[in-house]
Amino acid sequence: MSCRKRLRSLSLVLATLPLWLAALPAHAMSLESLADHLAAQGDVAGRFEQTRYLADLDTQIDGRGRYRFEQGNRVTWSLESPVEETMELSEAGIRRNGERLDDDPAGVATLIMQLLNGQLSTLADRFEVTLEGNQQAWHATLVPRQQGLAEYLDSIDMRGDNRLEQINMAMADGDRLNIHLLPPEEDPGTADTSSRQAP
Amino acid sequence: MMRATRLPALLWLMVLTACLAFSSVQLLRGASLDTRITALLPETHQSPGVDRANDQLSAPFTHRFVLLLEAEQPNEASGALAQTLEDADVVSELRYRPGDYQLDNLLEVLGPSRYRLLGENLRATIDSGDTDDLRRQALASLIMPTGLDQHPVRDPFGLLDRWLDSQLSTRFDTRGDLVTLEVDGRSLVVMTATLSGNAWDTGLQDRLTDAINDFQGAHPDAQLWRSGMVFHAADGAHQAKSEISTIGLGSLIGVLLILLVVFRSPVTIATLLLPLVAGGVFALAITLWWFQGIHLLTIAFGSSLIGVAIDYALHLQCARTLAGREFRLRRMLPGLALGLVTSVMAYVVQAFTPMPGLRQMAIFAGCGLVGAWLTVVLWLPLTRVHTTPGTRALAERLWGVLDRLRGRLGPRLALVLALVAISIAGVRLQGDDSLRLINTSSQQLLGDEALVQRELGRDTGTVYLLVMAHDTEGFLGRVESLNPLLESLMQEGHLGGYTSLAERVPSRSRQSTNLERTRTLYQQQLDQVYASAGLPPALYERALEALEQSPPLTLDHWLASPLGESDQRLWLGEIDRGQVGGMITLNGGIDDRARQQLASLARSDENIELVDRVEQISAVLGELRRQIAQWVAGALVALTLLLALRYRWRTWRVIAPAGGAILTVLTLYALLGVPLNLFHQLALLLVLGIGLDAGIFMQEHPRAHHAWLAITLSIISSLLAFGLLAFSATPVLHHIGMTTLIGLASVWLLTALVQHRLPPDQTTPHDNAHDHG
Structure with missing residues (x-):
């Protein structure tokens, strides 16, 4: 109920944005077919890189790790640097470093699972979604509908081709959080080039 | 004679007309019809702090x-x-919906003070010196924030989020x-x-x-x-309303049917009911005038009591029907007067209790009886009655029953039985003063209530500690000092839970020591956090600066914020000059152990008071039960002495029906294991009233068929009214009904059994010179 929870839900949802795409509401053009197209990729695993830009300090914090998405079942988001932390989402709830998070939780996990199962109404109610481009180069913008969430979050941008590549989150206070999902087969060593284009 | 009786009759008519007009005006102006059960309870005289605390704690529930x-x-x-x-x-x-809840300005209210707000676990972790986990968690949330305002300078360790976690263990799902x-x-x-x-x-x-x-x-x-x-x-109002209509209607129909069978004259029946109507009008007017309103239960209980009032009309009309022209009112007056005095005495003792509900019932019943009696004496002799052979035949048949029963219970056997009954009741009879007695809610609703309260942690504020201090700081400190005891009671399973303001707003001294701990944590780990995150070390000074400028969270600030709104009920503020107070509510089951420990704590500290409103009310109910028993026992002794002046050695025959019936009820309850409660006792008052009437009339007119006919009719009509009460789902009415049922049946039987054995030729169908023979 509190904005804190909305924010927490948001960051967890964010961590699993790759899953969302398979279920984005078919508001605009070929979103539905795009969702089908992305879902057809099946289980996906790879590396990610992320950058948190802090506007008031004009500085940034970088991180990287691995993601794994088992279609319809489980999401694992493992941060490796600057510190090791694993978040795991499944039907059973959320686990952080193997320990169950009792707090808000089951709600978000269920939300994710609903999204995966194509129950789109929930997401459409929370965000205004616009989609541009085509299946080979698309760009989705999500703007929160709820006033409470909008006070903290301006928008979420997502782009990709036949997979999700980039998620940019713009906070109301000017902070940004950018996540780059590297292709599953790509060598982790090339990560540096992509992180530089982030903020 | 007619002239002499007409003036008082006319005056009485004027009084009743005035009463009718007054009641109508009052009711039309919306005089309050009270349905609150608690309105029947005495206003407990206690400190203003407790009264305000009670109001404040129950307000959200109300x-x-x-x-x-x-x-x-x-x-x-x-x-x-x-x-x-x-x-x-x-x-x-x-x-x-999630959006319906006001957006809490958490960051604004708690943000500046967050370095002073540490939960018990975090305090322990910092005190242990092993803070590496805190550093790791800080790093993880700096790169991927999972909470509110997790910022490298403002809150690198997510203190605000941790504080909120320790506060809001809610299970709501949005x-x-x-x-x-x-x-x-x-x-x-x-x-x-x-x-x-x-x-x-x-x-x-x-x-x-x-x-x-x-x-x-x-x-x-x-x-x-x-x-x-x-x-x-x-629930309570609905049930009371529907039962009043069924019981009232059932009683009326039953009484009418019986009277029709006996008197076979609609006019006579109308004259029997007239006193009831007149008594009701009189009682309603006086009650409305006295109390500025009337309780629904008063009407329910009181209108049944007016059933006793039909006694007088029955005695008079039975006598007139059977005696015809030979009837003289003069001969009836002593019996009627004694009947009124004894019944009114039995009810009016309730007016001495401090229970406003009982006082109201006593006034209502007393006025109803007086009104009905005056109507009987002043108006009824002016009406005509028809002598019917059917009535006479019925009276004779009933007299035959009496003849078969009379004389079977002599004084010696009666004394032995009374002693046995007293010893059984004295040894085995239990009391019950629990609040369940006055509960009018359905089982369904009670089940719903229990589930919601359990799942939502909602409490009705019935058990709490009232804590007082000279100022807010002293209050918070005192409340904090109670936490270890409450926590240990909870962990040992003696206490379900508690809600305390100190959990939301720690005392200033605790906030200061928390700030010291935060400083220690920063000194131990913040450098490394910045280094690992690749942040400039210069940020350290800025982070420390935020700590130095952190203001303490004040109680006023918290209570004025949207999130603290629900805690306002726990704070009384100033209750006296130089004294503030607040409450710690206890919920979810408190066993005897917890109660004992908290009670002894409250005894040893004059600033702490343990208040249990349920127990308070139970204690009041118990006190009233004992008080009524004493008053009625005293009244009975006084009445016996009074009656002995007139009846001498025959007095035991006057007392036996009422006394014997009461003992029968008590012994039966003792043997069946039914604990005696306040409402049983109220019903015993009714048994006492009708029993005394019966005893008096049988002594006044020992050979008169009309007396026995009137007693039988009176008991049957009251049994009809109260037999229905025994089937009431409202516990109060059920207890009253059950007791009257047993008691009145005993009165009838005992009245017959204790009468003197008479030679058959001395009996007459009506009053004449043989009375008192």
Whole structure:
């Protein structure tokens, strides 16, 4: 109920944005077919890189790790640097470093699972979604509908081709959080080039 | 003679007309018809702090209600329910969607003070010196924030988020459009509402009940659980209303039928009912004038008591029907007068109790009896009666029954039986003063209430510690010092839980030591956090600066914020000059061990008071029960002495029906293991009144068939009225009914058994010179 929870839900949802795409509401053009197209990729695993830009300090914090998405079942988001932390989402709830998070939780996990199962109404109610481009180069913008969430979050941008590549989150206070999902087969060593284009 | 009696009769008519006019005006102007059970209870005389605390703690339960809803399509169903409630104009605010809850300005209220707010676990971790985990968690949330305002300078360790975690262990779920709660694997929508009016307003209760019924009619698959005073009040009022109409109507029809069989004359029956109407008008007017209103239970209990009033009319009319022209009122007057005095005495002792409800009932019943009696004596002799052979035949048949029973219980056997009964009742009879007695809520509603309170941690504020101090700081410190005891009671399972302001706003000294701990944590780990995150070390100084400028969180600030609003009920503020107070509510089951420890704590510290309103009320009920028993026993002794002046050695025959019936009831309850409660005793007063009437009339007119006919009719009509009460679902009325049922049957039997054995030729069908023979 509190904005804190909305924010927490948001960051967890964010961590699993790759899953969302398979279920984005078919508001605009070929979103539905795009969702089908992305879902057809099946289980996906790879590396990610992320950058948190802090506007008031004009500085940034970088991180990287691995993601794994088992279609319809489980999401694992493992941060490796600057510190090791694993978040795991499944039907059973959320686990952080193997320990169950009792707090808000089951709600978000269920939300994710609903999204995966194509129950789109929930997401459409929370965000205004616009989609541009085509299946080979698309760009989705999500703007929160709820006033409470909008006070903290301006928008979420997502782009990709036949997979999700980039998620940019713009906070109301000017902070940004950018996540780059590297292709599953790509060598982790090339990560540096992509992180530089982030903020 | 007619001339002499007409003037008082005319005066009485004027009094009654005035009463009727007064009552009509009062009722039309909306004199309050009270349905609150608690209005029957005495105002406890206690410190103003306790009174205010009681009001404040129960306010949310009174002004708000909670509905839990389970439906196959929760979105649609809860929308429909909300619409129905809003259309019925019963709620001023309704919350069931996440957006309905005011956006809490957490960051603004708690943000600046967050370095001073540490939960018990975090304090222990910092004290242990092993803070590496805190560093790792800080790093993880700096790169991927999972909470509010996790910023490298403002809050690198997520203190605000940790504080909120330790505060809000809520199970609410806002996954979708609705606020839901998981109960036994089912997802229930949580709807909270603020009433648009008073919970005791019967109009509002009806609209709410109708709205919920409409919704359930339209959504048969949906299930609702209700919590809130308004539902209990509606339940009580509804039941009382419907029982008053069934019991009143049943009693009236039964009495009419019997009278029709006996007198076979509608005019005579009308003259029998006239005193009841007159008594009712008189009693209502006096009660409205005295109390500025009337309680529904007073009408229920009181209108049944006026059934005793029919006694006088029955005695008079039976005598006139059987005697015809030979009837003389003069001969009846001593019996009638004694009957009135004894009955009124039996009821009026209740007026000496400090229970406003009982006082009201006593006044109502007393006035009803006097009014009915005056009507009988002043008006009835002016009417004509028809002598019918049927009535005479019936009176003779009844007399035959009496003849077979009389003389079978002599003084010696009666004394032995009385002693046996007294010893059985004295040894085995238990008392029951629990609050269940005055509960009028249905089992269904009580079940709903229990579930909602358990799942939502909602309490009605009935058990709490009242804590006083010279100032707010002293209060918070004192409340904090109680935490270890309360925690250990909770961990050992003696206490379900507690809510305390110190958990929301730590005392200043605790906030200071917390700030020291935060500084220690920064000194130990912040450099490394910055280094690992690749942040400039220069930020360290800025982070420390935020610590130095952190203001303490004050109680006033917290209570004034949207999130602290629900804690306002725990704070009294200034209760006396130089003294503030607040409460710690205890909930979820408090066993004897916890009660004992808290009570001894309260005894040893004059600034702490343990208040248990349920126990308080039980104690009052018990005290009243003992008081009434003493008053009635005293009254009985006084009456016996009074009656002995007139009846000498025959006095035992006057007392035996009433006394014997009371002992029969007590012995039966003792043997059956039914604990005696206040309402049993009230019913015994009724048995006493009717029993004394019977004893007196049989001694006044020992050979008169009309006396025995009148006694029998009176007991049968009262049995009809109270036999129905025994089937009441309202515990109070049930106890009264059961007791009267047994008691009145005993009165009739005993009246017959203790009469003197007479030679058959000395009996007459009506009053004449043989009276007192």
